Amino acid sequence: MTIPSTSSSGLRTIHNILMTAALGLLVFYLVVYVVYAINLIQFPFDYDQGEGFELVDTILFSQGEWPYRDTETFPFYSSNYPPLFHVIAAPFVSLFGPGYWYGRLLGFLGTLVTAGAISYAVYREERHRGIAILAGLAYLASNTIYHIGPLFRQHASMVLFETVAVILLAHVNEVSNPRRRRMQLALGLGLIIAGGYTKQLAAITAIAAGLFLFIRQPRRAIFWGMAAGIVGAGIFVWMNIATNGEWWRQAILANVNELKIVQTIALFKQWFGLHGFLIIPAVLMVIYEVYFTRISIYVIWFVVAVSINGAASGTWGGGDSYFSTAIAATCILSGIFAARTLRGRWIFPDNYLSRWFKPVFGGRGRSIVQASVIVIPLLYLGYGRAVLHMPTEGVVFKEIATLFGIQANAMNGFYDSARTQDGQYATGYANIGHLVTADDVAAGWRIADMIRDEDRPVISEDAGFSLAAEKTVITNPTQLLNLEKKGLYSGAELVRMIDEQAFGMIVLRAQFYPQVVLLAISRAYEQGETITMNGFNYLILYPKAT
Amino acid sequence: MVYFRLMFSNHFTFTKRQLGWLLLVGGIVVFVGIISIDLLDAGREGGIGPAQQLALAVSAGAALLGLTLIPLGDTPA
Numbered sequence: 310m311t312i313p314s315t316s317s318s319g320l321r322t323i324h325n326i327l328m329t330a331a332l333g334l335l336v337f338y339l340v341v342y343v344v345y346a347i348n349l350i351q352f353p354f355d356y357d358q359g360e361g362f363e364l365v366d367t368i369l370f371s372q373g374e375w376p377y378r379d380t381e382t383f384p385f386y387s388s389n390y391p392p393l394f395h396v397i398a399a400p401f402v403s404l405f406g407p408g409y410w411y412g413r414l415l416g417f418l419g420t421l422v423t424a425g426a427i428s429y430a431v432y433r434e435e436r437h438r439g440i441a442i443l444a445g446l447a448y449l450a451s452n453t454i455y456h457i458g459p460l461f462r463q464h465a466s467m468v469l470f471e472t473v474a475v476i477l478l479a480h481v482n483e484v485s486n487p488r489r490r491r492m493q494l495a496l497g498l499g500l501i502i503a504g505g506y507t508k509q510l511a512a513i514t515a516i517a518a519g520l521f522l523f524i525r526q527p528r529r530a531i532f533w534g535m536a537a538g539i540v541g542a543g544i545f546v547w548m549n550i551a552t553n554g555e556w557w558r559q560a561i562l563a564n565v566n567e568l569k570i571v572q573t574i575a576l577f578k579q580w581f582g583l584h585g586f587l588i589i590p591a592v593l594m595v596i597y598e599v600y601f602t603r604i605s606i607y608v609i610w611f612v613v614a615v616s617i618n619g620a621a622s623g624t625w626g627g628g629d630s631y632f633s634t635a636i637a638a639t640c641i642l643s644g645i646f647a648a649r650t651l652r653g654r655w656i657f658p659d660n661y662l663s664r665w666f667k668p669v670f671g672g673r674g675r676s677i678v679q680a681s682v683i684v685i686p687l688l689y690l691g692y693g694r695a696v697l698h699m700p701t702e703g704v705v706f707k708e709i710a711t712l713f714g715i716q717a718n719a720m721n722g723f724y725d726s727a728r729t730q731d732g733q734y735a736t737g738y739a740n741i742g743h744l745v746t747a748d749d750v751a752a753g754w755r756i757a758d759m760i761r762d763e764d765r766p767v768i769s770e771d772a773g774f775s776l777a778a779e780k781t782v783i784t785n786p787t788q789l790l791n792l793e794k795k796g797l798y799s800g801a802e803l804v805r806m807i808d809e810q811a812f813g814m815i816v817l818r819a820q821f822y823p824q825v826v827l828l829a830i831s832r833a834y835e836q837g838e839t840i841t842m843n844g845f846n847y848l849i850l851y852p853k854a855t
Numbered sequence: 856m857v858y859f860r861l862m863f864s865n866h867f868t869f870t871k872r873q874l875g876w877l878l879l880v881g882g883i884v885v886f887v888g889i890i891s892i893d894l895l896d897a898g899r900e901g902g903i904g905p906a907q908q909l910a911l912a913v914s915a916g917a918a919l920l921g922l923t924l925i926p927l928g929d930t931p932a
Contacts, residue, residue: 523869524868524869524874524932525868525869526865526867526868527862527863527867527869528862528863528864528865528867531863568905568906570905570909599920599924600923600924600927603931603932604932616913620906620909658930660926660927660928660930661926661927
């Protein structure tokens, strides 16, 4: 860890102690993350709502079939997600059969690679190893990244593609070798396309990269933008033709959802509350680049990700995970800010702004740099305190929780600083992050066994139970709901089958079905029992006696 | 025409001033456009919704940002 040579040995000692403490705290979160990942990877059922349907998509791809289907005919299933993450996971289905572990492992490993890429980006700019490591660990320590990383979901992989693409493009204009520059551009833009075909939200990274290239050299931006557009659009058209238009209907039309501004504001507040210690230096970096030096792709990426994805977090189906890209950008920019401050490498060229503040700060540069020796590690310590999350039960964790007076405020003995002490959290924040227990596994198998014993088909709001019971997965409830909200769903055939009690059992969790389906269920089925798994109540419904 | 030829040359890069003008003009055009939707589409109910309010704030912010960039002159953006 390098500190300014002008600093006294006392300052140097304090700096080293604080940096070590910050590193220790963020490494602790890495340990918590690994424990959580190992725990989830072994869990054989849905943990986050909708994971099972991503597994169904993966199974379909492994069989050479598309998951974008007509939802009006049996088994009323379709996906609304792009294919790449599931295509990557598909070979595992052939090797190991249906299972959650490989999708969760891929997501988890993806976040580790993203953290490594963030560290590399920070190190490449300022050559400060300590801050580079802290920046990468800060990404993994975020409450949002922690709880979505090891899920069978595409979001973390999308952020991986986006982050690596942005890092590849960051200095592409300075590459003097034309062949190498073209290769780097092609790879960077190719990764953005890969990100977009992992999850639609990566479109913001395409916007950021396009703006960056356009500001630096419009000719290059237009040529490469057209090339990337042709490739991306070509894949799009091919998929649409291959799925008889269902790709457009299911993944695009049904995915444009209403904005709930209250949720957006709540999630913005929460994002700032958790990541504020890094957001402030990132914003200072934005101001610096806009007014005193060239604007980097990181700054444009940060601004676009925060504004567009942040606003979109308030949509139905959105949530705190929509801030993941912004969190990656925040970690890079705040890392560069921190390292540059410790290096004392700020340069303020003469302009109307520097003429204004130079009389105020001029001559105090050395004092500011010396203060930063204390302030910078404190920023990471403050961040570490703000994102506090850990199990409060189990080996070592219980002792730590007792020592620091940390009491659980989430399920299964878990503390999450994103929640109030009585467990309240912002609308749209994912109610996950806790570890699962042996009781949860037993409860899951109980539901799966009930489905297996049923002769008739079964509708389950979580696909995992049907998959474990080796039964056909019927419907993707949230997708039916998406379609209904856009006026694209009738449900006549499904409602007819429910009215005729064609299903032996229905398992409900959040009841995220279209109204027409819920009404049919209430007409023809009645609740038999409730089984609690993973903190959620699963309602087991049977046909009403006629 | 000469300007466009220059802009699409191999060596062109935007200056802070040019970027400032782009943001200022673009921000004003988008702001006026959003307001015009409501004025022209008088029969529509509900007024300016939350998404429009966000877009208005962003476009106004872009115009203001552009204004502060113009005095920075020919330094590359």
